[in-house]
Amino acid sequence: MAETIVDDRLWENFHRAVNMTSLDLRKWLAVQGAGETAETEPDRAGSALGHRVAAILAKRRADVTADDVDVMQRVVDKVTDLRGGDTGQWEPTAGDAHWRRRLMNVGHDPLGS
Template identity: 50%
Template sequence: MAERISPEVDELWERFHQAVNMTSRELLDWLGVEPDLDQGPGPAGRAPLGMAVVSILSKRRTDLTVEDLAVMQKVVDVVDEETSDTSREFLAEDERRRHRLMNVGHDPLRNEQYER
């Protein structure tokens, strides 16, 4: 029997995948992480939120954890916050914002749907 997904999870899934417009490979390359190496003990590596996005991108909706849902909401919030009332040209020139967005899998220069 198929597991039922709530409408809220469906909506968050869609919003997350609209916000994240980089592939897991592109995000790993951006973060400078080798995907086949396990994270060792100690503090998290580069951009823990970005690494959580990579993990989520490899999952099916039915495999999401509560932690995954929190990460997905955080990513949607970051992308909304950083792109709200901001032109594409400004994002291209604002290196801090662009890097923050790319660290969570959103390349503001790629998004063809970005119409402000």
């Protein structure tokens, strides 16, 4: 097995927190960032953090960098904070639209699996 700088716990928590695929997240970011100025650069529409998450999802574990590890931890912390608690206890739940958009901007759909 190739060496990795990501410990098992963070890897599992990140993939539990980020329940959208890279493609779904990129589509979401494009829709969220659509506007007059974003139309010329659709790949840059949406949150920068969301794009970092999508890029990490497309990587093999062995290819994750130290910067990626920092992003992964930020995302786990953000989703845990917004969802309120232990990542193992999350069930699909509806919330207000702003709350859901904030979660989806980093790859977590609270209504997804």
